[in-house]
Amino acid sequence: MSNRAPPNYYKILEVPETASTQHIRDAYKRAALKTHPDRVPANSPERAARTRRFQLVNDAYYTLCDSKRRREYDAQRRKFGVGSSAGRSSSTRTGGATYTDPFEGADEPEEPAPDSSTGGAAGAQNAYSWAWNFFTGQAGSAPDAQQARQAAEDAQFGDVFEEMLREEGMAEDGTNRPTSKFWSILGAASGSVLGFIVANMPGAVAGAVAGNRLGAVRDAKGKSVYAVFQDLPQDDRARLLTQLATRVFSHAVGV
Numbered sequence: 471m472s473n474r475a476p477p478n479y480y481k482i483l484e485v486p487e488t489a490s491t492q493h494i495r496d497a498y499k500r501a502a503l504k505t506h507p508d509r510v511p512a513n514s515p516e517r518a519a520r521t522r523r524f525q526l527v528n529d530a531y532y533t534l535c536d537s538k539r540r541r542e543y544d545a546q547r548r549k550f551g552v553g554s555s556a557g558r559s560s561s562t563r564t565g566g567a568t569y570t571d572p573f574e575g576a577d578e579p580e581e582p583a584p585d586s587s588t589g590g591a592a593g594a595q596n597a598y599s600w601a602w603n604f605f606t607g608q609a610g611s612a613p614d615a616q617q618a619r620q621a622a623e624d625a626q627f628g629d630v631f632e633e634m635l636r637e638e639g640m641a642e643d644g645t646n647r648p649t650s651k652f653w654s655i656l657g658a659a660s661g662s663v664l665g666f667i668v669a670n671m672p673g674a675v676a677g678a679v680a681g682n683r684l685g686a687v688r689d690a691k692g693k694s695v696y697a698v699f700q701d702l703p704q705d706d707r708a709r710l711l712t713q714l715a716t717r718v719f720s721h722a723v724g725v
Contacts, residue, residue, distance in 0.1 A: 475550035476543060476600050479530035482573070487544075487553060491535060498531040499630050503715040506627075508707040523573055528623045529601035539605055546604070628696040635695050638717050646694040655713050656706050 480487050483497040503509075505523040510516045533543045547553040599619075602608065608615035635641035640652040699707060 475552050476546050476604070477526065477529070478552070479533050479543065479601075480553075482526055482530040483534065485534075489534075491537075494531065494534045495630065498527065498535070499634055499718055501527040501530075502627055502630065503634075503711060503718055506711055508704060509711050509715075510708070512704055525599075525623070526573060528626055529599075532622070532626060533601045533605070539601075542605075543601075624700075628694075631699070632694060632696050634714060634718060638714065640714075641695040646696070648693075648695045648698050652695060652698075652710075655710060656702075 480489070483489075483494060483501050485493055485497045489497070502524065505520055505527050507517055507520040507524055510520060532539070534540050544553065602615070602619050602622075606615075606618075608618065632641055632646045635652065636643055636646070638651070640649055640655070641647065642649055693701075699710065702710070
């Protein structure tokens with residue numbers, strides 16, 4: 471158990487502490503698209519900070535989307551006198567720290583979590599690994615834990631990513647395979663994307679890609695739209711995320 475107050479995951483997702491599960495899921499979609507590191511080039515100076523913010527957003531959703539984890543998290547907040555249920559605002563001062571900025575410290579290098587085998591202090595968990603450490607009991611600096619956390623993060627984002635694309639008509643219902651709309655956003659008839667499809671999808675032929683059957687182009691295993699997204703060149707991932715964010719945010723404001 472930690473002897474330090476957890477991050478304010480409600481503020482990170484910009485939801486009230488009374489938010490419903492669906493409200494939290496919708497907020498996660500927006501926050502994940504806003505902070506996703508693939509929105510910027512791999513060599514961008516913003517990349518490291520974006521990655522840490524994205525990890526915080528994923529930690530927040532991982533914690534709040536599950537009723538049992540959420541109850542345990544709320545109990546930890548009450549333990550440290552944080553949160554409205556403790557009779558204080560979310561910016562309450564606790565142990566010298568305030569939560570006015572939920573991403574405070576995200577621009578600083580992430581400190582490794584303590585190694586329990588060396589007697590590290592339990593309170594040394596940082597904001598970027600608090601949820602994983604608390605709920606799994608795994609030190610975030612351990613190689614196996616890092617891989618497990620990354621896999622969980624990928625699966626979590628992939629699930630909502632495919633849901634968002636289905637809602638926008640860019641993935642098929644049931645199969646999550648890319649549709650012609652998905653490829654059209656990337657400029658599927660362009661040389662770079664055409665080359666990617668032919669090179670990465672066995673059995674695809676240039677004629678089928680450039681014609682009217684873009685949505686039917688897939689490999690023998692039927693790659694999901696998220697699997698295709700992960701294999702795309704970085705520039706195309708950035709373009710797709712930007713287009714998707716524009717659509718999702720426009721729905722949020724009722725446009």
